[in-house]
């Protein structure tokens with residue numbers, strides 16, 4: 001299968017937090033590829049490192065956080081080698097970001113319109129009347145009626161859903177190559193969530209923006225994404241198209257996430273289950289497979305050696321980091337167990 005061109009490529013990313021004299025790893029050897037104009041979902045339980053991955057791309061880690069290794073290529077340019085000034089030029093214009101909390105992006109003491117227009121003038125070098133027109137048109141596309149009136153409002157005069165729409169409109173109007181969206185609708189009620197995601201998808205199609213959509217909600221991911229990367233313990237454990245992950249699930253952790261979706265477990269004749277135990281804390285990621293302590297199928301090799309991402313099935317884009325993927329036959333399992341015994345003896 002021919003794959004579209006890669007716009008963002010993260011290779012072997014390592015991130016750690018300094019606590020006193022100790023360095024606590026939170027991302028260990030993360031590999032991720034975002035294709036031009038496509039939407040990639042990054043999914044996983046709370047604390048697995050989704051936000052730190054997105055913030056690493058912008059080089060905006062919270063205090064104490066440091067990128068200790070790896071490469072982040074935007075169109076073949078390593079962002080980790082750029083100066084602070086060069087990075088400032090990349091943010092917003094080439095890589096946009098929308099957060100769960102729109103208040104982090106909107107200035108509370110300035111009217112929505114003046115912030116919007118100024119941003120468009122600065123980044124796109126537009127004359128004020130043109131910037132105003134574009135701002136109003138973007139706000140309408142995002143389902144906001146009466147954009148002229150809305151532009152005269154302060155952020156606190158808008159509902160949470162409206163503020164979130166304003167932030168999405170602002171980020172997408174700069175037509176960045178890449179948009180990092182970290183739980184953009186999680187704080188909103190379900191109907192508003194669905195509307196905003198549909199509107200975001202419309203704009204994404206129009207501008208061909210590549211989006212990295214961070215979410216813990218597989219339903220949201222299925223609605224919007226072309227591909228999905230499942231993250232656990234600071235690394236990617238499975239990646240592929242939405243269809244491949246749902247129909248040919250290879251990693252036991254992905255399966256655990258799927259069985260926790262109420263309508264899906266029923267359709268598969270399974271019982272709703274939660275994954276027992278907790279994900280590893282910062283600095284406590286196991287040396288072998290990070291999921292081994294919670295995995296019902298883990299063998300000795302899983303605890304000792306970290307599996308790397310490898311093709312699973314016929315599609316080169318569907319990869320899993322698991323010694324014993326679910327899609328394997330009993331024969332393949334036995335052969336793998338035997339070869340591991342021979343290697344380690």
Ligand SMILES: Nc1ncnc2c1ncn2[C@@H]1O[C@H](COP(=O)(O)OP(=O)(O)OP(=O)(O)O)[C@@H](O)[C@H]1O
Pocket residue numbers: 017026044045046047048049050051052053062063064216280281282
């Ligand atoms: N400021 C910080 N100082 C120290 N550790 C941090 C800090 N921020 C995050 N961490 C740790 O980094 C790890 C990854 O956190 P991250 O926020 O990326 O997870 P997440 O998958 O985005 O979770 P959530 O879905 O809850 O946002 C966690 O173990 C977290 O405790």
